[in-house]
Amino acid sequence: MEVREVGVVGCGIMGGGIAQVCATHGYYTTVVEADEDRLQHGLDRVRRSLTREVERGRLSQERYDRALRRLRGTTFxxxxxxxxxxxxxxxxxxxxxxxxxxxxxxxCKPEAILATNTSSLSLSELAAASCRPDKVIGLHFFNPPTALRLVEVVSSQSTSAETIETAMAFCDSIDRLTVRVKDTPGFIVNRLLVPFIFDAIRMVESGVATAEDIDRACRFGLNHAMGPLATADLIGLDVLIQISESMFEEFGEPRFKAPTLLRRMVSLGYLGRKTGKGFYEYEAR
Ligand SMILES: NC(=O)c1ccc[n+]([C@@H]2O[C@H](COP(=O)([O-])OP(=O)(O)OC[C@H]3O[C@@H](n4cnc5c(N)ncnc54)[C@H](O)[C@@H]3O)[C@@H](O)[C@H]2O)c1
Structure with a gap:
């Protein structure tokens, strides 16, 4: 099946970025939000992001205009x-x-494919809820979706071969790189990343080193683009806990259990970049 029109449900950090990627790659894209305020907020963020792309010379004015014409928002x-x-x-x-x-x-029309960007929830439960389990797939984009090109293509036992093929071809068409993985908590990247971030947080917690020095060590000693604590702030500290819970439940290993410091920060509303404070402080954007 050829994909011509794309819908994105949720215009937050991920949904807005995914919608932007789809619209700049030629797809008529409709984003749905829970209410008008959140919709306008999400669309404003997409517009600002597109404007920055033009200012940095990564997007021509003509592609910017076309992307905006292809993008529309709704609450229905x-x-x-x-x-x-x-x-x-x-x-x-x-x-x-x-x-x-x-x-x-x-x-949606019967042949439409329904994808989820979930980081941790079971695809099978969503497939059952949709009443079209063969057409449900995971497309796990990374944050920010406009800059990170990987998509984990997640299939459950019920996902059909045709759905996988169409989803992979779609990812190619929006210039993403794909890996295939079965429906297991954390998929590939988070299963490796979450214990790594948690160890870094435990080091801060026990006073072994500062967040800045742990990140600096990983950037210059391991050649990582960002350290684990800056990555945690980018993902969102609350999201990190949610992701870890399903892994801890499935694998039962302590390395997947959220450290106390992380839980305390979330209770205080320090969620990372999105609230302006996490392991670092950020200016509102
Ligand atoms: N933040 C990350 O780093 C990251 C990375 C990969 C995947 N994800 C996954 O992407 C998904 C979204 O995460 P996010 O970080 O963008 O969250 P977010 O809180 O920034 O955005 C979620 C949006 O969904 C909207 N929403 C809630 N219920 C809705 C409904 N019924 N209809 C329409 N809109 C609704 C909210 O208003 C909000 O704007 C989650 O499943 C998350 O696990 C997040």
Whole structure:
């Protein structure tokens, strides 16, 4: 099946970025948000991000204009009825996502593929909720989706070969690099990354080294683009806990258990970049 129109549900950090990538690569893209305020906030962020791309010389004015013309927003899921592919990127909460998949199953045309950007929740549960399990797939983009090209293509036992093929071809068409992985908590990247970040947090917690020095060590000793604590701030400290919970539940290993310091920071509302404070402080954007 050829994908022509794309829907994105949720216009937060990930949904907004995914919608931007789709629109700049030629797809008519409709984003759905929970209410008008959040929709306008999300679309404003996409516009600012596109403007920065033009200012940095990465996007021509002509592509910018075309991308904006292809992008539209709505608060009504029924507006996705003509989409060939819908990518869900709402908050990481199983009940919310199941409800979205049940509604998408009713609202979208029967041949449409329904993808989720979940980092940790079970694909099978969403597939069952959609009532079209063969057409449900995971497309796990990375933050920020406009800059990081990897997509983990996640299949469950019910995902059909045709759905996988269409999803991989779509990822190629938006210039992403894909890896295939079965539906297991953390997929490939987070299963490796989360214990690494947690060890870094435990080092801060026990006073072994500062966040700055741990990050500096990884950047200049391991050639990482960012250290683990700056990465934690970028992901969102609350999201990190959510991701780790499903891995801890599945594998039962202490390395997947969120450190006390992380839990305390989240309780205080220090969620990383999105709240202006995590292991580092940030100016509002
Ligand atoms: N933040 C990351 O680094 C990252 C990376 C990869 C994947 N993910 C995954 O992407 C998804 C979204 O994460 P995020 O960081 O963009 O979160 P976010 O909080 O920035 O955005 C979620 C958005 O979903 C909207 N939303 C909630 N319920 C909705 C509904 N019923 N209909 C429409 N919109 C709704 C919210 O208003 C919010 O704007 C999660 O599943 C997360 O696990 C996040």
């Amino acid at each position: 899921l029924g507006d996705l009825a003509n989409c060939d592919l819908v990518i869900e990127a709402v908050s990481e909460d199983l009940a919310t996502k199941k409800q979205v998949f049940a509604e998408l199953g009713r609202a």
